[in-house]
Amino acid sequence: GEDVEQSLFLSVREGDSSVINCTYTDSSSTYLYWYKQEPGAGLQLLTYIFSNMDMKQDQRLTVLLNKKDKHLSLRIADTQTGDSAIYFCAETPTTDSWGKLQFGAGTQVVVTP
């Protein structure tokens, strides 16, 4: 079945770049997402990419998609303490299942001063 895997933890110094990685198994994935969850809060949509794209940039965020390796990454430039959170990778398998997302377990990002 479909599975989405992420590393569980990332520590980064303030001002450095963070790279969060994600792999998925479903080759028919259409949309791939990154969500941010701060403690006790909901899921904030950061960015998403359609599977026919290789890259998407949005201010400090860069998403890279390698469809061949089924690998998705999120780069955060100039990481700030406010970026400390759990980051979830998710994918939706087909356009017939709009909004039915398969989530990874989340990567806890800790930004140190």
Next chain:
Amino acid sequence: EPEVTQTPSHQVTQMGQEVILRCVPISNHLYFYWYRQILGQKVEFLVSFYNNEISEKSEIFDDQFSVERPDGSNFTLKIRSTKLEDSAMYFCASISRSGTLNTGELFFGEGSRLTVL
């Protein structure tokens, strides 16, 4: 900016009681969803709803669960007889549209934390 709103933010209930969680999706959205996140576990899809009926549901969404859109704004999740293992954060979501097309952007509410004692 429009957002998905959920109530209550936290509900404590006794095992066996009925619970209704409420959501107000973003106004021009047509597809609605419930997800749950048990503490320390992945976010899991429960059900999708479109045109006043369930379009897809997961194995978790058994006969104890039901969804309803009782009016033009609210979208509810009912758990008929809660069990201890229903304790989780429940997220409502809706997908945005551009004209007649879904954009793929799925927006979540802040969640309703359900604690079953």
